[in-house]
Amino acid sequence: MSNELDYLSRRVAAGKLSRRDFLGRAAALGISAPFANSLLSSAARAAGPVKGGTLKAGLVGGESTNSLDPALMMTQVPFAFGKCWGEMIVELSPEGKLENRIAEEIGSSKDAKVWTLKIRDGVEFHNGKTVTAEDVAATLERHSDEKSKSGALGYMKGIDTIKANGKEVVLTLKEANADLPYLLSDYHLIVQPNGGKDKPDAGIGAGPYKVKVNEPGVRHVGERFANYWQGDKMGHADQVEVVVINDATARTAALQGGQVNMINRVEPKIVDLIKRVPGVTIRNHSGPGHYVFIMHCNTAPFDNNDLRMALKLAIDREEMLNKVLRGYGSLGNDFPINASYPLFTEIEQRKYDPDKAKFHYKKSGHDGSVLLRTSDVAFPGAVDAAQLYQQSAAKAGIKLEIKREPGDGYWNEVWNKQPFCASYWGGRSTQDQMYSTAYLSTADWNDTRFKRPDFDKMVLAARAELDEAKRKAMYHDMAVMVRDEGGLILPMFNQFIDATGPKVAGWVEDPHQELSNGYALAKCWLEA
Amino acid sequence: MSSPIVKLVAQRIALGVVLLLAVSVLIFAGTQILPGDVAQAILGQSATPESLANLREQLGLNQPAYIRYLHWLGGVLTGDLGTAMSSGQDIATSIKSRLWNTLFLAFWAAIVAIPLAITLGLIAVRYRNGWVDKLISGVALASTSFPEFFIGYLLVFYFAVQHQWFPAISTVYDEMSFGERMQAIALPAAALTLVVLAHMMRMTRAAILNVMQSAYVETAELKGLSAFAVIRKHAFPNAIAPIINVVMLNLAYLVVGVVVVEVIFVYPGMGQYLVDHVTKRDVPVVQAVGLIFAAVYITLNIIADIAAIVANPRLRHPK
Numbered sequence: 152m153s154n155e156l157d158y159l160s161r162r163v164a165a166g167k168l169s170r171r172d173f174l175g176r177a178a179a180l181g182i183s184a185p186f187a188n189s190l191l192s193s194a195a196r197a198a199g200p201v202k203g204g205t206l207k208a209g210l211v212g213g214e215s216t217n218s219l220d221p222a223l224m225m226t227q228v229p230f231a232f233g234k235c236w237g238e239m240i241v242e243l244s245p246e247g248k249l250e251n252r253i254a255e256e257i258g259s260s261k262d263a264k265v266w267t268l269k270i271r272d273g274v275e276f277h278n279g280k281t282v283t284a285e286d287v288a289a290t291l292e293r294h295s296d297e298k299s300k301s302g303a304l305g306y307m308k309g310i311d312t313i314k315a316n317g318k319e320v321v322l323t324l325k326e327a328n329a330d331l332p333y334l335l336s337d338y339h340l341i342v343q344p345n346g347g348k349d350k351p352d353a354g355i356g357a358g359p360y361k362v363k364v365n366e367p368g369v370r371h372v373g374e375r376f377a378n379y380w381q382g383d384k385m386g387h388a389d390q391v392e393v394v395v396i397n398d399a400t401a402r403t404a405a406l407q408g409g410q411v412n413m414i415n416r417v418e419p420k421i422v423d424l425i426k427r428v429p430g431v432t433i434r435n436h437s438g439p440g441h442y443v444f445i446m447h448c449n450t451a452p453f454d455n456n457d458l459r460m461a462l463k464l465a466i467d468r469e470e471m472l473n474k475v476l477r478g479y480g481s482l483g484n485d486f487p488i489n490a491s492y493p494l495f496t497e498i499e500q501r502k503y504d505p506d507k508a509k510f511h512y513k514k515s516g517h518d519g520s521v522l523l524r525t526s527d528v529a530f531p532g533a534v535d536a537a538q539l540y541q542q543s544a545a546k547a548g549i550k551l552e553i554k555r556e557p558g559d560g561y562w563n564e565v566w567n568k569q570p571f572c573a574s575y576w577g578g579r580s581t582q583d584q585m586y587s588t589a590y591l592s593t594a595d596w597n598d599t600r601f602k603r604p605d606f607d608k609m610v611l612a613a614r615a616e617l618d619e620a621k622r623k624a625m626y627h628d629m630a631v632m633v634r635d636e637g638g639l640i641l642p643m644f645n646q647f648i649d650a651t652g653p654k655v656a657g658w659v660e661d662p663h664q665e666l667s668n669g670y671a672l673a674k675c676w677l678e679a
Numbered sequence: 680m681s682s683p684i685v686k687l688v689a690q691r692i693a694l695g696v697v698l699l700l701a702v703s704v705l706i707f708a709g710t711q712i713l714p715g716d717v718a719q720a721i722l723g724q725s726a727t728p729e730s731l732a733n734l735r736e737q738l739g740l741n742q743p744a745y746i747r748y749l750h751w752l753g754g755v756l757t758g759d760l761g762t763a764m765s766s767g768q769d770i771a772t773s774i775k776s777r778l779w780n781t782l783f784l785a786f787w788a789a790i791v792a793i794p795l796a797i798t799l800g801l802i803a804v805r806y807r808n809g810w811v812d813k814l815i816s817g818v819a820l821a822s823t824s825f826p827e828f829f830i831g832y833l834l835v836f837y838f839a840v841q842h843q844w845f846p847a848i849s850t851v852y853d854e855m856s857f858g859e860r861m862q863a864i865a866l867p868a869a870a871l872t873l874v875v876l877a878h879m880m881r882m883t884r885a886a887i888l889n890v891m892q893s894a895y896v897e898t899a900e901l902k903g904l905s906a907f908a909v910i911r912k913h914a915f916p917n918a919i920a921p922i923i924n925v926v927m928l929n930l931a932y933l934v935v936g937v938v939v940v941e942v943i944f945v946y947p948g949m950g951q952y953l954v955d956h957v958t959k960r961d962v963p964v965v966q967a968v969g970l971i972f973a974a975v976y977i978t979l980n981i982i983a984d985i986a987a988i989v990a991n992p993r994l995r996h997p998k
Binding site: 209214215216364366368369370394395396397398400401404405407408409410411 | 835
């Protein structure tokens with residue numbers, strides 16, 4: 152960075168030069184606008200957070216049926232508001248490492264079966280009580296109970312016993328799992344007084360904001376919690392507010408009109424228009440979410456690997472990425488893992504190859520058309536994507552027949568029932584979670600019917616392996632197996648596309664979930 | 680007042696009650712035909728056969744439909760609308776604030792729309808077939824012909840995004856002052872006004888024009904009254920019945936037809952509440968809201984009928 156630019160960006164951060172002037176001077180120095188913008192934001196971070204004000208987010212994904220019970224959180228609004236009022240045991244840092252929150256230290260026995268969490272001193276709940284090991288243990292117990300209907304139940308089932316012991320919580324697992332700390336970062340596992348057993352939806356946590364208003368489906372307001380244990384890092388605004396705006400146009404209008412400071416889920420097709428609005432910044436980041444076409448490996452004609460391979464080669468990923476996601480995503484490679492996962496290894500990119508597809512199609516001996524089911528709800532643009540697929544497959548001599556299914560009941564009647572359909576996955580935080588959820592023979596959600604005992608063994612072995620290099624190699628082999636023999640056609644990973652209005656500073660890029668993994672309201676601040 | 684009129688009114692009300700009962704059967708049957716069931720909707724992508732069976736048992740979905748209908752009807756008659764399946768909240772409590780919001784919006788839209796429509800109708804009659812009449816009719820018809828969401832988005836675009844006079848979203852809540860509330864609902868109220876304006880205006884115009892052909896209007900004109908005085912004193916009172924009818928119909932629309940407008944402006948009213956619960960297959964809430972909408976509609980129609988009867992001398996004093 153040249154000295155002059157450095158000086159200028161500090162002047163902006165100090166409020167002595169307007170953003171517009173800065174961009175103009177930067178352009179004169181031959182600096183492109185995006186780069187100049189990034190200079191600005193780093194200067195603003197360096198200048199330090201500004202305390203005060205009300206930060207408002209207009210978000211899709213809230214309904215009048217939402218509850219403050221963390222076990223029942225499913226959509227974006229409870230998720231994002233939960234990160235404001237709740238504190239986690241452990242969290243994934245934006246760099247993908249583990250960040251200890253209420254747990255000060257996490258250790259395990261050599262076989263990865265017994266785990267010990269040391270609870271941090273001096274973390275306080277909004278009701279004035281100190282967070283104890285008992286609270287943490289009770290939280291984990293509640294989420295392991297079928298009755299809580301917790302979204303984290305699937306992983307919690309693997310825990311055999313939970314014991315609080317002084318300042319420590321000791322977890323014994325049924326089977327070894329080297330990923331346990333990652334599983335504990337699940338957003339449902341907000342630590343509550345006595346685990347929320349008394350009143351699950353009380354909304355009392357240890358996060359940077361106290362729940363002030365809770366009107367499900369309308370708005371949620373949090374007020375800064377004075378005794379938050381990390382007040383210098385989070386909780387800059389005096390008040391945060393989540394307004395539920397499910398309509399995409401209304402959301403963008405609210406950002407443009409200045410009623411909210413940030414929004415989530417900007418539609419890819421309007422990103423280029425929103426970008427031009429003065430003061431608005433698009434915050435896009437690739438995550439683990441992906442759009443897929445799934446074939447049942449055990450159902451004719453998809454039980455033939457040559458046919459599966461033909462269909463994998465007959466999809467033009469580049470075209471789909473550009474036309475459906477307008478470039479806001481990255482190419483998929485027919486296995487569900489990308490760089491946002493720890494221990495990811497690059498594998499050669501599969502390309503559109505009509506000739507090879509033709510070859511495999513002929514070899515499979517299949518005759519006639521292949522029926523692909525799609526729907527608007529499968530993923531945004533799924534119907535267009537299916538049509539693009541139909542055209543690229545036609546060039547390989549494969550006739551795809553498209554059936555558009557109603558959105559109502561798509562997840563009950565089509566997904567995980569019909570042998571070939573469009574769908575999406577939000578991704579998980581570790582490779583083990585992703586493979587265990589959808590690729591183990593026994594998994595309920597094995598939506599490609601990929602039932603391979605040898606693969607199951609690899610999943611279990613990798614789960615128990617504490618040596619990172621060895622695990623990485625194992626995950627590479629598993630990925631190759633899914634890619635070359637599985638029923639997954641993964642054309643693209645989508646991005647989270649959020650947007651912020653003028654004066655919002657301190658945005659942290661985080662690959663795990665939208666809105667800086669839900670922390671945008673807690674971590675950002677309003678420039679004076 | 681004479682007894683025939685009391686009888687007529689009583690008949691209307693009884694008819695309304697019967698109609699409401701019939702509607703309740705229809706609503707109940709309709710919600711049973713929806714594809715999928717509540718248990719599936721609640722669990723979504725995460726449904727497994729066991730969890731589905733458990734939840735169905737817990738929600739009492741295994742009982743026959745007529746028993747569930749009678750249970751429900753009994754509850755409604757005693758003021759108990761049940762609890763929402765998806766969130767476990769009491770429906771009557773949740774609906775109260777929502778209904779209040781919807782009525783608030785409808786009230787202010789009506790306060791603007793009805794006098795405006797009738798005045799414009801009167802002006803149109805006064806300058807009938809001239810350019811003023813054509814302009815009023817043209818603009819009103821155009822605004823009605825556009826779908827509500829289009830008008831809504833246009834208003835948002837000009838008044839919220841371009842000029843930022845009014846907020847783009849109309850979230851209202853308890854702590855808001857009256858002024859803030861009014862500012863928040865300005866755009867949705869304007870959208871609703873534009874939607875219902877033409878119907879009332881055209882009906883006023885047509886009804887008065889009809890009366891204008893009569894001999895007593897000619898007499899009034901001949902005795903030298905001004906054109907407006909003729910309309911106001913002689914034509915309008917005689918045209919009031921059809922006007923009340925159309926006003927009531929539109930009032931009903933302001934309450935039950937606001938779903939789209941509420942969703943666009945993110946207004947926390949009944950429409951938004953209904954949409955949220957329809958997508959969750961929360962049958963008790965959908966039934967309750969459906970019934971309230973039906974009750975509003977039927978009540979306003981009865982009022983219109985009764986007003987028409989009372990306003991009509993021939994019905995008031997039958998030979």
